[in-house]
Amino acid sequence: MKELGENMVKHCAGLPLAIVVLGGILATKNNSLNEWQKISDNVKSYLKRGKNQGPEDVLALSFDDLPPYLRPCFLYLSHFPEDYMIDVDRLIQLWVAEGIVSSKQEERDNGETAEDVAESYLMELVERCMIQVRERDVTTLKVKTIQMHDLMRDLCLSKAKQENFVFIVDRSNASSLSMIRKVRRVSVHEFFFIQCIKSPNIRSLLFFNQFFSEKVLEKSLPLELLNYVEKHEVWNPLYWILATPVGCSRLLKTWGIWRYMFNNFKLLRVLNYEEGIRQNFAGWKLPSDIGNLIHLRFLSLRGFDFQWLKLPSSLGNLRCLQTLDLRVYRRLIHVPNVIWRMEQLRHLYLPLEFRSRTKLKLGTLRKLLTLVNFNTKNCYLKDLINMTNLRELVIIRPFNIENFNEELGENPPIVGSKYLHSLSIVSIFWTGTQPIDPRHLAHLLSSCTSICKLSIEASMRELPEYHYFSSHLAYVRLVLCEFEENPVPTLEKLPNLRILEIERIFKEKEMFCSAQGFPRLESLSLGRLYDLEEWKVDKGAMPSLQRLRIWCCFRLNMLPEGLRFITTLKELKIESMPKAFRDKLEEGGEDFYKVKHVPSIIFQDCDYSTE
Known part of the structure; x- marks a missing residue:
């Protein structure tokens, strides 16, 4: 087996990614000579028929080795732009909405949901080294964000194109698009007029760029207006834009984009905008035509800025919605009391601040897993008792x-x-x-x-x-x-x-940790305790502490004597503290004996004097 492994590594031509991916393939097999021999034969077969005869073929083998249920999960990653940090919760919600992971797979007796199944699929892709973990949850260690290596993304794009899985609108085609036909999924990386899509069978639209391009607007603005704005350094040029006939034209164009989508893509399942929380002009208001999208499973309006602070009551027609994100840019937007009709909802994100003529009824949302921005002013507290599947x-x-x-x-x-x-x-x-x-x-x-x-x-x-x-x-x-x-x-x-x-x-001046206190604490962060002067730690307290961070506790005189008994401490990070505090802890300082057993001591921005 050692010789087989060495031969397979040679085929990777020194490319670390290919070696890691090959290891990911082998990790899914039984640790037997026959299984390794099959993989070795497959690698050789790929090299004989491949044009490049290099490590790229090993990456291609990793895709062909995927079981059928993982292939669409991997291909879906082709939607995302290069180097994009993919939020795992949002990705899983999209998988479920698209039917890639079916909600019918839920087993209610043990609380397992489609999202749980999707997470297990994601972990299989991680274990196969086809995606890279960027961030994990500090408590559960579950994966929070992922990225794709450039070469693996190239493979994903190539396979997605072969299978006509998604149409990507990017710089290579955004300015010269002919009418897009016979397409089910569209991922927009560069602005283009949505009217280019003539396919009535489109199922998903994902935007990764501005919904309405500022550049397109600027091309239609009079040069005199642009020069005036630049010369006078107007803080909010949007005011001046809307005060002109060109501004009215802009509103009409945006209105036309919305209405075209809502009236021509009636089989749409996913409508998602992925530009974070940055303000994005979305026109005068959301047209009531959105109620035509009765098959919609996923709708995100996050970051959109509507001038009219009222969402249409036709949202209530979207009875199939599983994910609804209403975190629009504007505060105090009016949310109609129609969400109770969406009994399939699994993830609901309300605006940070909103109005409603009556309190929102949410008691019918028994399948809800995520509820964000709930408040007792606009919602009934008693409705939470009906959400028996709520996770967050x-x-x-x-x-x-x-x-x-x-x-x-x-x-x-x-x-x-x-x-x-x-x-x-x-x-x-x-x-x-x-x-x-x-x-x-x-x-x-x-x-x-x-x-x-x-x-x-x-x-x-x-x-x-x-x-x-x-x-x-x-x-x-x-x-x-x-x-x-x-x-x-x-x-x-x-x-x-x-x-x-x-x-x-x-605001107390003292803080005390007793001998039996914090029995399993591993990480402690103390910040902006402006009145704290003395911290005492008994011997035996925090016996499992590994990481300690102290920042902006300006009056704290010294670290507690009890720290020298915490032998598990691996990292001490001191940030934005006085220079005198740092000097005491450095080698040769009067308090160094308390922390000399700590392998990593980090000081950051501790150069100022309190005098």
Whole structure:
């Protein structure tokens, strides 16, 4: 087997990617001589019939070795531009919406969903080294973002073109497109007029560039107007553009793009815009014709900037939607109370701030897995009890429990899902928001028995007692809470807490970690604790700590004596701290003995004096 392996490596011609991919193929086989011999014979066969007779053929073999269910998953990656950082959650949602991974594969008895199946497919591609992992979740270590190597992407594009899997609009054809016909999927990397597509059978449209090109607009603007804007350095030229007849023309052109899509692509399943949260002009308003797309499974309007702050009620016609992203650029947009009709919804992203004539009814969304930007002002808190499959919940702005009883046990449960693993509460970005009542938070936490991630960015007087927290909690992030009492005595009792990030959460001068505190904590970040002067750590505290980060704690005099007993500490990162603090910790400094056992000590931006 050693000789076989060496011979196969020779065929890779020294290309690291080919060697790694070949290893990925072998890793999926039984570790037997017969299996390795088959792969070796296949490599030789490819080299004999291939034109390049080089490592590219090894990459091609990796595709042909894929089982049938993985091939469309791999080919779908051809949609994304070169060097694009692909968000795994969004990719999986697209796979499910396209039917590449069917929701019919769900097994409700054990809670497994189509998304779980899709994630297992993704991991198979990772193990075969056909995609590169760029970021993992800090708690679960699940893959969050991926990328494709240039050579592997070339293979993906080539195979996708052979199978007419997707039509890519890029620089090579965006300016000279003839009428696009007989195409099911279109991925737009460069702006072009959507009217070029004449195929009524199109199933998906993905945009990776501006929906309406500024360059196209500039070509139609009078030169005098452009010179005026440039000369006077007008902060927002959009105002001047809309104040001219050309601006009206721009609105009409954008309106025409929307209406053309909604009236000609009635079999559309996916309409996605992937340019992040950057503002993107989308015309006067979203036409009500969107209600024609009754087969739509995936709709993302994220980052779009509509001038009319009202979404059409015809959205309620989209009964097949599985993913709906309404995080538009404008705040205070009106959301009609029609989402309750979309009973197939699995992932719902509401705007950060929105209006509605009545509270949104969401209790019918029993298949929901992701709910982002829920708030108790515009939504019914009682609807959460019906979402028995919910995995992730983000609550923003006001969180209040109406008719709350003083005795916590007398209040009905809030969350009905036993699968909820991530809870975030955010309200620090809005002025005038009242602090969260700790009793309300305690009652919410008491019904979240399975969460392993908790993030709170909201003003609170105090943290609930530790027994209200899930015993599964592995990650806690607290930001700008401004507690009246130090929360560390509560946090250090959490039995499975591995990662803790706290930032500007209290104003006390001292912080104390007791001997049995934080038994499984591996990573600790302390930031912007502006009043903290002394930190004490008992011997025996944080026995599993591996990474410690301290930043912007300007009044902290020194690191605690107890750190020298934490032999597991591998990395100490000191950022934006006074030079005197750094000098104490460097070799020869008075506190160096506390950290001399730490293999990696990093100082960053610690050159200023407090005097």
